[in-house]
Amino acid sequence: MSKDTRRTFLKTVGLGVGTVGIVGAATETNIGVLADDGTPSTPPVSEENWSTFQYDAANTGHSPGSAPSEYPFVEWSKQIGDGGYIISPPTIVDGTGYTVDTNGTLTAFDLETRETDWQVSLQNGTPQKDGQQTHNLSPTVAGDVVLASVHGVLHARNISDGSVKWTKSFDNADTENNWILSPTTVTDGTVYVSADEDGLYALDLTDGSERWSVDASGEMYAPAVVDGVAYFVADDGIHALDADDGTEQWHVEENRNPHAALTVADGRVYADNREYVMAYDADDGTERWSYDGSDYFGGSSAYADGTLFCITESGNPFALDGATGTRLWHSSEVGGSSSSLSVADGVVYVVNDGVFATNDEIGAFGLDAKTGDVLWRYQPRDVSHYAYQPASPTIADGTLYVGDDMGYAYALAPTAPDGTNWRFEIASETTEEFIRNSHLSPAVGEETVYSRTGWDVVAIDDESGTERWRFEEEIELYLAPVSANGTVFVVGEGDNTGEDLLYALDEQAGTVQWRHSFDSRVHQITASEDGTVYAYSDEQLFALDADTGKQEWVLTGDDCSPIHSPRTDFVVTDDDILYGAYSHLYAIDRTDGTIRWSEYHRLMYTGLAVEDGTAYVGVNGTSDDEPNNVLAFDVADGSELWSTQVTDMPIDGIAVDGDSLYATLGFGKTPLLVQLSADDGTERWRFEGNAKGDGVVTAPVTVDDTVYFAANRRVYAFDSDGNRTERWETTGTIAEPPVVADDAVYVPSVEQVGSGLLCFVYSFDRNE
Numbered sequence: 001m002s003k004d005t006r007r008t009f010l011k012t013v014g015l016g017v018g019t020v021g022i023v024g025a026a027t028e029t030n031i032g033v034l035a036d037d038g039t040p041s042t043p044p045v046s047e048e049n050w051s052t053f054q055y056d057a058a059n060t061g062h063s064p065g066s067a068p069s070e071y072p073f074v075e076w077s078k079q080i081g082d083g084g085y086i087i088s089p090p091t092i093v094d095g096t097g098y099t100v101d102t103n104g105t106l107t108a109f110d111l112e113t114r115e116t117d118w119q120v121s122l123q124n125g126t127p128q129k130d131g132q133q134t135h136n137l138s139p140t141v142a143g144d145v146v147l148a149s150v151h152g153v154l155h156a157r158n159i160s161d162g163s164v165k166w167t168k169s170f171d172n173a174d175t176e177n178n179w180i181l182s183p184t185t186v187t188d189g190t191v192y193v194s195a196d197e198d199g200l201y202a203l204d205l206t207d208g209s210e211r212w213s214v215d216a217s218g219e220m221y222a223p224a225v226v227d228g229v230a231y232f233v234a235d236d237g238i239h240a241l242d243a244d245d246g247t248e249q250w251h252v253e254e255n256r257n258p259h260a261a262l263t264v265a266d267g268r269v270y271a272d273n274r275e276y277v278m279a280y281d282a283d284d285g286t287e288r289w290s291y292d293g294s295d296y297f298g299g300s301s302a303y304a305d306g307t308l309f310c311i312t313e314s315g316n317p318f319a320l321d322g323a324t325g326t327r328l329w330h331s332s333e334v335g336g337s338s339s340s341l342s343v344a345d346g347v348v349y350v351v352n353d354g355v356f357a358t359n360d361e362i363g364a365f366g367l368d369a370k371t372g373d374v375l376w377r378y379q380p381r382d383v384s385h386y387a388y389q390p391a392s393p394t395i396a397d398g399t400l401y402v403g404d405d406m407g408y409a410y411a412l413a414p415t416a417p418d419g420t421n422w423r424f425e426i427a428s429e430t431t432e433e434f435i436r437n438s439h440l441s442p443a444v445g446e447e448t449v450y451s452r453t454g455w456d457v458v459a460i461d462d463e464s465g466t467e468r469w470r471f472e473e474e475i476e477l478y479l480a481p482v483s484a485n486g487t488v489f490v491v492g493e494g495d496n497t498g499e500d501l502l503y504a505l506d507e508q509a510g511t512v513q514w515r516h517s518f519d520s521r522v523h524q525i526t527a528s529e530d531g532t533v534y535a536y537s538d539e540q541l542f543a544l545d546a547d548t549g550k551q552e553w554v555l556t557g558d559d560c561s562p563i564h565s566p567r568t569d570f571v572v573t574d575d576d577i578l579y580g581a582y583s584h585l586y587a588i589d590r591t592d593g594t595i596r597w598s599e600y601h602r603l604m605y606t607g608l609a610v611e612d613g614t615a616y617v618g619v620n621g622t623s624d625d626e627p628n629n630v631l632a633f634d635v636a637d638g639s640e641l642w643s644t645q646v647t648d649m650p651i652d653g654i655a656v657d658g659d660s661l662y663a664t665l666g667f668g669k670t671p672l673l674v675q676l677s678a679d680d681g682t683e684r685w686r687f688e689g690n691a692k693g694d695g696v697v698t699a700p701v702t703v704d705d706t707v708y709f710a711a712n713r714r715v716y717a718f719d720s721d722g723n724r725t726e727r728w729e730t731t732g733t734i735a736e737p738p739v740v741a742d743d744a745v746y747v748p749s750v751e752q753v754g755s756g757l758l759c760f761v762y763s764f765d766r767n768e
Contacts, residue, residue, distance in 0.1 A: 050092045050394040050401075053138040053183035054300055054340060057225045058264045061302030061309075066345035067400040068366060071376040071758070072412035073420060074713070074729040075399060078114050079407045079690060080107050087403045088137035089340075091146070092396035096159070098139045099391075101407060104150040106139065106157065111411070118162040122150040138222075138392075142186040142205060149181035154193060156208060166208035170195050182261070183222040185230075190243070192230055194220030200232045200239070202246060212246035214239070221261035221300070224269075226282070231262050231269055238262065238271055240285060250285035260300040260340070263308070266322055270301060270308055277301075277310055279325060289325035293318075299340035299392060302348065307369065309341050309348050317341065317350050319372060329372035334365050340392040343369060349393040351402050364393060364402045364412065378412060378731060379752050380404045381712060419728055421744060421763035422465025426453045428758050439480035440748035441736040442761050443488065445507045449746060450481040450488050451761050457481055457490050459510060462744065465763060469510040475501060480736075484527035487513060487546060491522045491535075502535060504549060514549035518542075524579075526570040532590070534570055534577055539563045541577075543593060553593035568608040568617070576635065580605025580617055587615075587638060597638035607654030607663070607699055610635060616661055616678070618651030630654065630663055630681060644681035646674050653699020653737065655707060660684075660720055662700040662707045671697045671711035675722065685722035689714075696735050703740040710734035715747055715764060728764040743767055 045056055047065025054061040080087050085101035092098075096117065100106045104123025109116045139148040146159050156165035170181070182194040190211060191203040199216040200223060203209065218235030225231070230243045237253040263270040268288060269280045279288040293312060302309045307328065311317040318330040334350055342349045348367040363379035380402070391403030400412040416422060426440070442451040442460075448468060449460040455476055459468040475492035482489045488505040500522045504513040520538035527533045532552065533544045541555040541563055557563035564581030571578045576587045576596060585599040585608075607618035615633045628651050632641040649665040649672065656662070661678040664671070671689035676682060689711050700709040705720045715738055717726035732751030739746040744763050751758045 048092075048397045049094065050090075050396045051142070052091065052140040052185065053089075053222045054261065054263070054302070055342070055395075057185050057187050058303075059185075059222060059224045059261045059300060060263055060265055060304065061300065061340060061342040062304040063342065063344040063395040065395060066398055066414070067347065067349065067395045068412055068414040069345070069347050069375055070366075070414065072366075072378060072400065072414060072731070073416050073423070074731055075411040075413040075417040076114055077380075077408055077410045077713075077729060078109070080109060080116075080403075080409050085407050086405045087391055087407050087409060088139065089391040089394045089403065090401045090409055091139045091141055092394060092401065093141040093159075097401070097409070098141060098146050098148075098159075099403070099409065100137045100139055100148040100150065102137070106146070106148050106155070106162065108146070108159065108162065120157065120162040122148060122153070122155050138183040140184045140186055140191075142191075145205060147184045147186070147191060149184075149193070152181060152195070154181055154184070154191075154203075154208070156205075168201075168203060168208040168210075170198055170201075182220045185223050185225050187225045187243070192223045192225055192232075192243075194223055194232050194234075196220050199234070200230065200241070200246075202230070202243070214241065214246050214248075219259075224262045224264040226264045229282070231264055231282075233262055233271055238269065238280065238285065240269075240282075252280060252285045252287070263301050263303050265303040266306065268322065270303070270322075272301075272310070277308070277320065277325070279308075279322070288323075291320055291325045291327065302341040302343045304343045304369065309343060309369070311341055311350060317348065317367065317372070319348075319369070329370075331367060331372040331374065333374045334367070334377075342393045342395055344395045346370065347375065348372075349395070349400060351391070351393050364400070364410075366400075380408065380410055381406075417729075419726070419765050421463075421765055423763070424449075424451070424458075424460050424465050424467075424761045426451050426458065426748070426759045426761055439478075439736065440750070440759060440761075441480040442739055442746045442748065443481040443483035444739055444741045444746065445483040445488065446486070448507060449761065449763070450483055450507075451748070452477045452479070452481055452490065457488065457505070457510070459488075459507075460761065462741070462763070471503070471505055471510045471512075473503075479522065479525060482525055482527050482533075483507065484529060485531065485546065487527075489525055489527055489533055489546075491525060500537065502533070502544070502549075504533075504546070513547075516544060516549045516551075524566045524570060526572060528572045528590075534572070536563075536566055536570075536579075539565075541588065541593065543590070555588060555593040555595070567605050571608055571610045571615075573610055573635065578608060578610060578615055578635070580608050585615070585617060585633065585638070587635060599633060599638045599640075606651050609654045609656040609661070611656045611658075611678070614641065614678070616654050616656055618654045618663060620650045628665075630661070630676065632678075632681065642681050644676065644683075646676070646683065647672065652697045653709070655700040655702045657702035657705065657707070657720070660702075660707075662702065662709075664697050664700050664709050664711075666697045666711070673700065673707070673709055673716070673718065675707075675720070687716070687718060687722065687724070689716075696733050698734060698737045701737050701740055708738040708740055708745060710738055710747055713749070715745060717745075717766075726764075726766075728762070730760070730762050732758065732760070740766065 085103040087099045087101045090097040107119045154168040185192045189205045199214050201213045202211040216234035223232040228243045230241045240249040259274045267282050277291040306322045308320045308322050316331045319328040339351045346369045348369050350365040365377045366375040394401045403409050442449050457471040477492040479491040486507050490503050499517040502516045518537040522537045525535045531546045533546050535542045539557045543552040566579045568580035587596045604620045609616045613635050621627045627645045629643045631643040652664045659678045661676040663674050666672045673687040675684045698710040700707050715728045730749035732749040734747045749760045
């Protein structure tokens with residue numbers, strides 16, 4: 001049964017009543033959605049669900065399922081809630097996610113369709129302050145109720161439509177100062193919630209009526225309820241109370257200045273007081289051990305298989321033996337965090353923030369639970385700022401869910417999601433110089449995809465994503481490969497010769513057919529279907545025979561009329577080769593290399609497309625007198641046919657398909673795709689993406705009445721009427737246009753990994 005099918009099944013039939021053992025926890029936890037009398041009872045606990053703060057009533061943060069142990073795929077990302085506000089860790093039950101954001105919006109969304117089921121506002125018009133961290137907002141789902149708190153008021157809503165079940169206000173609530181409640185813990189039909197400067201309450205889940213309460217002061221965190229005992233921490237220490245009536249079982253006063261929720265497992269209660277981690281006997285409160293962390297501790301700990309996993313705000317995650325407190329490992333590769341930890345199937349998940357970690361350390365991490373080694377790290381969009389405060393990681397149905405401070409939720413999966421054929425790693429832990437000085441766009445040949453990897457060119461099977469052959473030379477390749485008529489062309493920097501080399505490789509075997517040397521840097525190459533390779537090398541344009549490498553002609557500029565470096569791709573027509581430079585648009589005769597005409601603008605050409613004797617270009621100006629425009633020229637003589645200004649944003653690229661002209665805009669801003677009439681530049685429709693992202697927008701590509709482009713780590717496909725037909729996701733920035741073949745779409749992806757970069761080629765199913 002596929003993941004999506006299983007989710008749909010769970011949503012349809014629900015979970016049956018039964019029990020499941022939580023590995024390492026103190027007791028078995030009831031799964032039952034409803035009690036025997038039909039009333040809501042206990043949040044569902046299984047590998048398909050994460051129904052409450054830190055997974056279960058013991059606050060272990062340990063799912064019995066699994067999540068990515070290697071570098072993940074982004075199954076999807078979506079802005080949840082009002083947008084622009086920090087969201088809570090998603091609570092996942094039966095294929096539905098629930099979040100509440102710092103604007104007080106509670107949202108239920110379908111994990112399969114990513115559509116919002118319902119959305120309600122829980123606040124009184126005053127957004128909560130940024131200081132209210134998202135791990136204090138986690139909703140809890142029990143039976144047909146979802147619980148969430150805003151401004152000191154606990155809300156119980158119907159999971160089907162968000163309608164009100166009941167609300168509970170607390171006497172000490174101070175909405176102006178954002179007095180808050182802890183996440184709730186629900187067992188056997190009772191809701192346990194701690195209230196700042198007030199105490200612990202036990203409420204009836206069906207109507208919110210108070211069963212009992214105890215007074216306490218200080219910051220409050222999610223209580224733990226295990227084996228009929230409710231544990232909570234306050235300024236005056238740790239309290240253990242009878243869960244039925246609130247009678248005190250024991251009280252330890254030593255633990256002052258608490259900083260996270262208690263974790264209860266294997267007969268021990270784990271707590272921290274910002275500088276120490278302590279373990280107490282769950283039966284009588286006797287101290288078992290203490291660990292001096294010499295640092296303020298961050299979010300709540302996680303516990304699995306006899307090990308307690310902790311993190312500090314300014315330091316790093318570490319693991320302690322649950323029985324003795326002995327430190328087992330300490331990771332120096334991960335910065336501090338205020339978010340809670342989670343663990344599943346031998347992997348510890350950490351999400352660092354911009355407050356306690358450097359930019360290189362921000363993001364989601366998967367650590368080996370036994371050694372602390374970093375298995376993978378992933379940075380969400382636009383996290384390079386101090387205020388980045390992510391949601392704690394949650395796990396459900398094999399997927400890891402994290403959030404960011406702009407309201408985005410990310411689903412990180414261990415395997416390729418539907419619509420993604422494969423992903424091939426072309427470079428790891430490389431440098432920004434590698435990316436900046438090279439092109440990574442793949443080339444497509446017969447059943448094969450070709451990509452440069454830095455020093456090599458690799459041939460990838462287009463069906464399986466496996467390597468077919470690799471071309472290795474002692475030169476650094478710096479241009480993307482070009483494929484035409486059974487030959488792959490690649491360019492590299494010569495070995496201590498000062499020459500650049502153009503290689504022609506056999507597509508099937510990768511063997512060298514010929515090579516041609518240039519005295520200076522080669523900036524761009526292309527190949528025509530009729531057997532000519534064109535290469536621009538420092539004010540010279542060369543035409544070479546594709547079969548032999550023999551020079552057919554060379555166009556050389558002079559001081560009065562230089563041949564400027566290309567700013568657009570070459571476009572080859574039956575008669576001409578056209579390209580846009582910094583301030584010139586050239587039409588060059590293919591037979592002898594003479595310039596037929598050139599058009600001068602004091603502007604930068606940023607896109608070029610040609611169809612039916614008309615050349616369409618994008619130009620980026622420098623003032624109101626020289627705006628960013630789309631222009632059309634007659635290819636025959638270079639005369640201007642029309643021009644139009646789409647917006648004041650820079651133009652990233654141009655594509656044409658019949659009578660439809662497409663322009664992409666928005667580098668560094670909100671991505672925009674616009675369709676214009678190819679006849680006169682009249683705008684027909686536009687698509688505006690979300691401003692959240694890396695600010696990179698690619699040129700569009702048109703195939704079979706469909707336009708493709710990439711922005712903010714997504715690849716989009718639209719039909720000619722402006723309907724979005726597909727959207728795929730990558731883990732990193734897509735800086736080059738999609739390459740579209742018969743059945744697939746290919747893009748390179750560059751992901752920030754610490755101080756280095758990780759690069760992939762993705763293959764997406766075009767017919768999915």
